Amino acid sequence: MQTLTTPGRFRWRIVALLFLATTINYIDRQVLSFTMTDDLFRKEMLGLPLDQELTKEAIDRFKILYSDVDAAFKFAYAIGFLLVGWLIDKIGTRRGFALGIMVWSIAATLTTFVQSIVGLRWTRAILGLGESANFPSSVKTISEWFPRRERSFAHGLFNAGTNVGIILTALVIPYLILQLGWRSSFFLTGVLGFVLLGFWWFTYSKPERNTKVSSAELAYIRRGQEKPTPIRPSWGQLLGFKQTWAFAVGKFLADPIWWFYMTWLPDFFNSNDALDQKLDLKSFGLPFLIIYVVSDAGSIFFGWLSTQFMSLGWSANRARKTTMLICALCVVPIFFAAQTNSLTVAIGLISLATAAHQGWSANMYTFASDLFPRNVVASVTGIGGMFGAVGGILLALLSGRIITAFGYLPMFIITSGAYLTALIIIHLILPKLDPVKAEELEKAGHWGVLSPK
Numbered sequence: 001m002q003t004l005t006t007p008g009r010f011r012w013r014i015v016a017l018l019f020l021a022t023t024i025n026y027i028d029r030q031v032l033s034f035t036m037t038d039d040l041f042r043k044e045m046l047g048l049p050l051d052q053e054l055t056k057e058a059i060d061r062f063k064i065l066y067s068d069v070d071a072a073f074k075f076a077y078a079i080g081f082l083l084v085g086w087l088i089d090k091i092g093t094r095r096g097f098a099l100g101i102m103v104w105s106i107a108a109t110l111t112t113f114v115q116s117i118v119g120l121r122w123t124r125a126i127l128g129l130g131e132s133a134n135f136p137s138s139v140k141t142i143s144e145w146f147p148r149r150e151r152s153f154a155h156g157l158f159n160a161g162t163n164v165g166i167i168l169t170a171l172v173i174p175y176l177i178l179q180l181g182w183r184s185s186f187f188l189t190g191v192l193g194f195v196l197l198g199f200w201w202f203t204y205s206k207p208e209r210n211t212k213v214s215s216a217e218l219a220y221i222r223r224g225q226e227k228p229t230p231i232r233p234s235w236g237q238l239l240g241f242k243q244t245w246a247f248a249v250g251k252f253l254a255d256p257i258w259w260f261y262m263t264w265l266p267d268f269f270n271s272n273d274a275l276d277q278k279l280d281l282k283s284f285g286l287p288f289l290i291i292y293v294v295s296d297a298g299s300i301f302f303g304w305l306s307t308q309f310m311s312l313g314w315s316a317n318r319a320r321k322t323t324m325l326i327c328a329l330c331v332v333p334i335f336f337a338a339q340t341n342s343l344t345v346a347i348g349l350i351s352l353a354t355a356a357h358q359g360w361s362a363n364m365y366t367f368a369s370d371l372f373p374r375n376v377v378a379s380v381t382g383i384g385g386m387f388g389a390v391g392g393i394l395l396a397l398l399s400g401r402i403i404t405a406f407g408y409l410p411m412f413i414i415t416s417g418a419y420l421t422a423l424i425i426i427h428l429i430l431p432k433l434d435p436v437k438a439e440e441l442e443k444a445g446h447w448g449v450l451s452p453k
Helices: 010-035 040-047 056-091 091-112 119-130 136-144 150-181 182-203 215-223 242-271 283-309 316-338 343-371 374-406 408-427 436-444
Strands: none
Touching: 010 091, 010 119, 010 136, 010 182, 010 215, 010 242, 040 056, 056 091, 056 119, 056 242, 056 283, 056 374, 091 119, 091 182, 091 436, 136 150, 136 343, 136 374, 150 283, 150 316, 150 343, 182 343, 242 283, 242 343, 242 408, 283 316, 283 343, 283 374, 283 436, 316 343, 316 408, 343 374, 343 408, 374 408, 374 436
């Protein structure tokens, strides 16, 4: 018979489900960054004859158009974050996430049939709208299924799916493109989303409705959580809290860097003349496997580290910020990756930086669940995600133009200082991670009351 000291571990199966969803989410969004290195894809998107040689001018023009496509994805992603965060808090995680999965899977599959850069821009925008559901849904799920002290580790585990998704994409997609053509990569990855949709719909429920959760585990989860509140604030009212702005700043400055890695690393390794050897569709697999396995380890390790600090008696403020400082310092050396001629050194520096980003991200996501009642966590996460996507839009619009004019060094310089800057601003806004209390929400204005579900 289970007791409160051995509460059961079903909640970790929920993390596994979120890990799977995040993996497939990232496979669908990452396909394009590898496909864009394929010459046939470039020619079709530029409207060039397939037997015509690609000139440097044509490739540079493609990179600028690719930046615009990437910006369209992030624009829709930003809008989606706000809408989806609100929707999930309103209709629940199960239905809200299912809707997001369906939209992104349709968009991924439709990309199979695009004929031009305009069509590509539209399908990527729809993809961004659907994929914005992943993190608000996952963060809200963690807030519902886990006590506060376990959340950073749980976030680190599900967030590791981002890296696994990229690894699988790097290993499988180049092979598909070489063997079956670039359209096959979008079709097959889109189908994965529909498989996930069925799996999510028929397996997920809240802990109190799940018959496989013991009474001891449910009591353990609830004992370590904030008390729920019937208050539902608007976006404008949430923006009145400094806690929201601290979270938003961390996302605005750090998320675009991760987007940059995802969007441009294949091209960096494919076209950087400084490197002693270049990568292509036949050789991407092993280097990207190394980068994102290390990145996965960073997500789990830094999530675990924050939890360990708290188990030693550290406050959430000290534990989270110390961990994030370590992550920020690990990113600083990355600017040298654009200067070295050693592929091995470049891979090592990028691996360290991506691992640090994932550790940063795992701890940032705990901000929303640490600082706000769980019934508004998805809305707060949506606001932060929207700010991150806006930062991503700005960087995306500039990236192709900067890279074609000056190379990759300016981009890596931006990357190296982003996290330290973010942490300093976060600390100035929020010297202590004091959670928002129900009384503060009530004083902020007139609130709607949640109807029981």
